[in-house]
Amino acid sequence: MSRWPPRFPIRRAASLRTFEFALHRNGLGPVAGVDEAGRGACAGPLVVAACVLKPTQLASLAELDDSKRLTEAMRETLYKAVTKYAMSWSAVVIDADEIDRIGIHVANIEGMRRAVAGLDITPGYVLSDGFAVPGLTVPSLPVIGGDGAAACIAAASIIAKVTRDRIMVAMDGDLPGYDFAVHKGYSTARHMACIDRHGPSVQHRMSYRNVASRVTSDPNPTTIGLSNEC
Template identity: 45%
Template sequence: MPSANCWPPERQASLDWYPPGLLAGVDEAGRGPLAGPVVAAAVILDDAHPIAGLADSKALTAARRERLYDEIRAHALCVSIAQASVEEIDRLNILQATLLAMRRAVLGLRLKPVRVQVDGNRLPQLDVPAEAIVRGDARVAAISAASILAKVTRDRWCQELHAQYPQYGFAGHKGYGTAEHLAALAQHGACPQHRRSFAPVARTLSQTPLFA
């Protein structure tokens, strides 16, 4: 049986037809890091106000992402940014939490799309036709826009966490399991925003208490 948060694989093939109306692109940021929420964004672009330079957020500089973030917010028909918390990640697992964040992003759109295109090979459960597109963040403008919104939002969150827990270096590694981050975990233990279900954090918690 399909899970509560994604369609089975046979529902993930390319759509045979495209209903007229609004298209929403969806992408996420933060599946791999050891800390913090996973963030998803949904974007409906305005064909009358095209945005130049949209691309996979990972292929852009931080400064370029910031500029495009403001442009997307200003010129898209509507956008929605949502997340799944560390507690939800640990309870559901990262895949299901990611799909939950994506579903929340789509449901949060002010305008309802007639179809949705999602980066990757899994779909959240939605009540509109949806299509999973591998490397969609480099192929579909609306997904590229969503990837930029999600990445900038997540990076800003990491800057805020760095101000609270500077000893971990979140401003630099953005929560990923770099050598610097793993060394900080070994030295300081885990902070409340670390994902306890991720193996490096679980090993740390088995040896040291949660950061007080």
Template identity: 50%
Template sequence: MIRPGRGAYGYERALARAGLGPVAGADEAGRGACAGPLVAAAVILHPQRPIGGLDDSKALTPQARERLYDEILRRAVAVAWAAVEADECDRLGMHQADLQGLRRAVGRLETAPNYVLTDGFPVDGLGVPGLAMWKGDKVAACVSAASIIAKVTRDRIMQEHDATFPEYGFRVHKGYCTSMHQSALEEHGPSPIHRWCFDNVVRAARSDRVGRL
């Protein structure tokens, strides 16, 4: 039984006592962006090497995320990530792309988990039992760690894309649908890394074509 107040490691410890360890946490970054990849990550934390300060990646400063990213890589049992590129997001749809990314990340862990905690919704096809947790990246340390790995990895990818497509400002908004991004999208039209499954991208492409006539 998992009792309230046991801290962010309570779920992993309870599952380990039940013989279900090692426990992996899995989460993604970039589902709501209209450009760039969706990045999923999976992490198995070491029960004897706890990491302080873990939280939902969105609640952390960029500096804190970078520091925790390095600490997770040093102290975790296993870390893996997977990218689902924009064209595959278009082909699959965002929910299926999310599921596919999480499956790939868990499957790439060098240490196979016996149980997986995911943030928000269940993920089938993992090969082991799992539990979907509401706000899992706030309450389970391994899911928080996965959210940080996914976020930092994706941010770095988008910074690389910024060097190729500087007119869109990817370094600033990371491909999310901000007013700055939308203005650039309407001025320049979609880039090769934009997701056509997003209505604003389709509208911008139509507007760009009309403007060129």
């Protein structure tokens, strides 16, 4: 009986390309990486991205790494390079209402499926960050710490992070008083103080305990015209 996926040796390659090079050498390319941004936030959307890089190493992408290890300026620079030189990429935005309705883990997995489906080429293999993704039409492998171990996942991580950060900065203008441009919806002390003062906004995830516990008796807290100072 044959095994799937086939077993083959993985030899250490330069930078973060080990997994991709091994898969390409064994006829399983193109390789897509998929990752998310915003899973741990309590406000704003979840953004999931998929990316297929060219099988050759590009000097302009040599600094690819886990997006959380990079400065905002470095992420913006790499975002421009990734979206310019990638064979294909896509980003999916899942809003707070959908996260509340189906749960963050289901939203994460569904977002990964949607992001892969949104690619304009069909990958031969998918590498996902941390989680197995059931329901894909091609073989896949979850990689623990994938955004620091595989270039295609790192590229997807940057697309997801930059896309989400831009959304949160725009949201800060629409909903002043919550400081979204600074904490990007994560549960910092300042963010929690803003919710305590103004109540949750329409962009907060009400299924999250730290948000639900701060609901006031007012069913429609004011979410516009607030001071940016908390």
